[in-house]
Amino acid sequence: MVDEQTIKEAIKAIVDHDEAKAIEITKKFIEAGNNSLEIMTEGFIPGIGEVGDQFGRGLLFLPGLVQSADVMKKVTALVNEALPEKQLEKPGVVVIGTVKGDIHDIGKGIVVALLRANGLVVHDIGRDVDTEKFIEEAVKVEADVIGTSTLLTTTMGHQKDLEKELKKAGLRDKFKTIVGGAPVTGRWAAKIGADAYAEDAQDSVVKIKELIG
Numbered sequence: 001m002v003d004e005q006t007i008k009e010a011i012k013a014i015v016d017h018d019e020a021k022a023i024e025i026t027k028k029f030i031e032a033g034n035n036s037l038e039i040m041t042e043g044f045i046p047g048i049g050e051v052g053d054q055f056g057r058g059l060l061f062l063p064g065l066v067q068s069a070d071v072m073k074k075v076t077a078l079v080n081e082a083l084p085e086k087q088l089e090k091p092g093v094v095v096i097g098t099v100k101g102d103i104h105d106i107g108k109g110i111v112v113a114l115l116r117a118n119g120l121v122v123h124d125i126g127r128d129v130d131t132e133k134f135i136e137e138a139v140k141v142e143a144d145v146i147g148t149s150t151l152l153t154t155t156m157g158h159q160k161d162l163e164k165e166l167k168k169a170g171l172r173d174k175f176k177t178i179v180g181g182a183p184v185t186g187r188w189a190a191k192i193g194a195d196a197y198a199e200d201a202q203d204s205v206v207k208i209k210e211l212i213g
């Protein structure tokens with residue numbers, strides 16, 4: 001449980017791209033023995049959401065967005081490092097990346113960290129990733145699940161391309177697929193034929209465990 005004051009300060013630190021303050025809040029929160037993910041979901045994610053709203057309404061320009069994103073990356077690294085780890089007897093293998101044309105990777109980074117913390121073996125192949133690369137990597141590491149993230153409406157179509165390319169290669173039954181990202185919905189997942197949709201990092205752990213059985 002994060003107190004109101006800390007939530008307000010965390011949101012402000014991201015909006016003001018105040019790196020020192022954001023790091024101070026994160027360290028204090030973690031050192032007090034709290035679950036690091038709480039400050040992320042209750043403070044920093046709403047903070048970057050506010051930045052995105054301001055950008056979308058033309059109240060903030062790209063340099064401001066970039067600076068807030070940089071602070072977000074720093075605190076995400078601290079939060080991810082502090083996640084407690086679980087061991088699984090037979091861990092599932094997941095290949096994950098952000099689709100071609102999209103460089104947003106903060107949310108994917110949180111998903112990756114939480115999956116690893118829950119004992120899954122995760123191959124993070126980065127951002128701006130070609131559809132072919134997802135398939136190549138999944139075959140190479142004998143993945144159970146391929147996960148694609150996208151934040152742009154203009155790049156969502158690459159999640160559909162993956163389904164098509166898997167079918168074309170005769171590999172659709174070999175892997176389960178999961179899609180996520182701010183513009184993605186369960187309806188979109190069903191429409192393109194993905195096996196699952198996850199709303200956030202916690203949901204991705206639940207859904208991937210269900211997929212792996």
Ligand code: B1M
Pocket residue numbers: 045048049050051052053055056057062065066069096101102103104105106107108110111146147148149150151152153154178179180181182183198199200201204
């Ligand atoms: Co950009 N951006 N951005 N941006 N950016 C958005 C997405 C936007 C909505 C802002 C806006 O206009 N209001 C808008 C997209 C509009 C649209 O497509 N409809 C936008 C735009 C337009 C752009 C540029 C085109 C701007 C420009 O250059 N003119 C450009 C695109 C560059 C490109 O990709 N080719 C751009 C660039 C950037 C930065 C580089 C400055 C930076 C990204 C830095 C980085 O990621 N390394 C950035 C940021 C930070 C944002 C916003 C503000 C925040 C995104 C974020 O990190 N959210 C965003 C506005 C917003 O989302 N409100 C915006 C926090 C993160 C924890 O949430 O990523 O949703 P999210 O991840 C969640 C869930 O979605 C889910 O779990 C995560 C954790 O809870 N999830 C998954 C995500 N992936 C998953 C995968 C799964 C399962 C769950 O399974 C596989």
